[in-house]
Amino acid sequence: MLTKRLFLPLVLLLLLALVPSATAATTFGDPFTGTPADFGTDFVLVQVRNPDASEFAGSPASGVITSVTVKVGGPASSVQALFLRPTTPLGATISLQKTAANVTIPVTADAGTHLETVNTRVSAQPGDRIGLSVPAGTMAFTSYSPVPGSPSNFCGYISGLDSQVVGDTAVFTTSACNENMPAVRATIEPDADLDGYGDETQDLCPSDAARQSACLVAPPLAPPNLVISAVKSSAKPRSSATRRFTVTNIGGRIAAPVKIKVVSSKKVKRIKFVKSLLSLAPGASVGFKVKVTPKTATSTRLTVSVSTPGESATADNSASARVKFKLTK
Numbered sequence: 001m002l003t004k005r006l007f008l009p010l011v012l013l014l015l016l017a018l019v020p021s022a023t024a025a026t027t028f029g030d031p032f033t034g035t036p037a038d039f040g041t042d043f044v045l046v047q048v049r050n051p052d053a054s055e056f057a058g059s060p061a062s063g064v065i066t067s068v069t070v071k072v073g074g075p076a077s078s079v080q081a082l083f084l085r086p087t088t089p090l091g092a093t094i095s096l097q098k099t100a101a102n103v104t105i106p107v108t109a110d111a112g113t114h115l116e117t118v119n120t121r122v123s124a125q126p127g128d129r130i131g132l133s134v135p136a137g138t139m140a141f142t143s144y145s146p147v148p149g150s151p152s153n154f155c156g157y158i159s160g161l162d163s164q165v166v167g168d169t170a171v172f173t174t175s176a177c178n179e180n181m182p183a184v185r186a187t188i189e190p191d192a193d194l195d196g197y198g199d200e201t202q203d204l205c206p207s208d209a210a211r212q213s214a215c216l217v218a219p220p221l222a223p224p225n226l227v228i229s230a231v232k233s234s235a236k237p238r239s240s241a242t243r244r245f246t247v248t249n250i251g252g253r254i255a256a257p258v259k260i261k262v263v264s265s266k267k268v269k270r271i272k273f274v275k276s277l278l279s280l281a282p283g284a285s286v287g288f289k290v291k292v293t294p295k296t297a298t299s300t301r302l303t304v305s306v307s308t309p310g311e312s313a314t315a316d317n318s319a320s321a322r323v324k325f326k327l328t329k
C-alpha cells in the first residue's frame with residue numbers, strides 16, 4: 001500500500017507525465033462530417049464543440065501546426081485561418097488570443113465543396129484552435145450544421161472583419177453561433193527541440209534546435225596512438241637521478257587518462273612521478289619526470305611504458321634510459 005509520503009510525489013509525477021506534447025503528427029478540428037454552405041456576411045468563426053456536442057478541446061498537444069485544411073465551396077475567393085488560444089473557459093462567450101499571423105487560404109470556385117490545404121509553421125499549445133475569417137462579400141461555403149436543429153452551439157462567433165493583431169484577445173460569442181461549425185482542421189507535429197519547425201516534415205534534425213537541415217554526422221574517432229621516448233641526459237651521477245621522458249599522441253582522441261608504468265631493476269629503491277599524465281590531444285606531446293633512488297646499484301636501466309584504452313599499436317609505447325648513481329654511505 002502506498003504511504004502518503006510516497007503517494008504525493010507519485011501524483012505529481014503522474015500529473016507531469018500528463019502534460020501532452022505531440023509524439024506523432026495528429027489532426028484536430030472539424031471531422032468534416034457535413035457539407036458547408038454560405039454562412040452569410042463577414043464574420044470570424046471558431047469551433048467550441050464536437051459534433052456530439054461535447055466540448056471541443058482544441059489541439060491535443062503542443063508542437064507545430066504544419067498545415068490547415070478547410071472544406072469549402074462557392075465562388076472563387078479566399079478565407080483567413082486564425083491561430084487562437086483560449087484565455088477563458090467556454091461559456092456564453094470565450095476569449096481567444098491570436099498567437100500568430102493569419103494565413104490566407106485560396107478557395108477555387110466550386111458549386112459543391114472540396115478540401116483546400118495550406119502549409120503552415122505555427123507553434124501551438126494544447127487547447128489552441130483554428131479560426132476562420134470570411135471577409136465581406138466572399139460568400140464562401142465555410143460552415144455547416146453537424147446536427148441540424150441542435151440546441152448546442154458548435155462555434156464561437158464575432159461579427160465583422162478580423163482586425164486583431166498577434167497578441168490581441170477577442171471575445172467570441174458562443175450563444176449567437178447556433179449550430180454552425182467552421183469546416184477547418186489542422187495538423188500538428190511534434191517539436192522536440194522547440195525550434196518552431198515540425199519534426200516530421202519541416203525539421204530534418206529534431207535533436208538540434210539550431211538545425212533544420214540534416215543533423216551533422218560526427219566523423220568516426222581515430223584510436224589514440226602513443227609513442228614515448230627518453231630524453232638524453234648527461235647529468236653526473238648523484239645520490240638519486242631524475243630522467244625525463246616525452247610521450248606523444250600520434251593518433252586520435254584519448255578518452256581516458258594515460259597510464260604510466262615504470263619497469264625497472266629491483267635495485268631501484270624509490271620511484272617518484274613528478275608529473276601525472278591525464279590526457280593528450282591528437283598530435284600533442286608532453287614531458288614528465290621519473291625520479292629514481294638506488295638501493296645498492298651504481299646504475300640501472302629505467303624503462304617506462306604508457307598505455308591508454310583503445311590503443312592497439314603498442315610496440316612503441318615503452319622507452320628506456322640508463323641512470324647512474326653515486327652511492328652515499
Ligand SMILES: [Ca+2]
Nearest residue numbers: 191195197203
Ligand atoms: Ca523541431
Ligand SMILES: [Ca+2]
Nearest residue numbers: 205206208211
Ligand atoms: Ca531542429
Ligand SMILES: [Ca+2]
Nearest residue numbers: 225226313314
Ligand atoms: Ca603506440
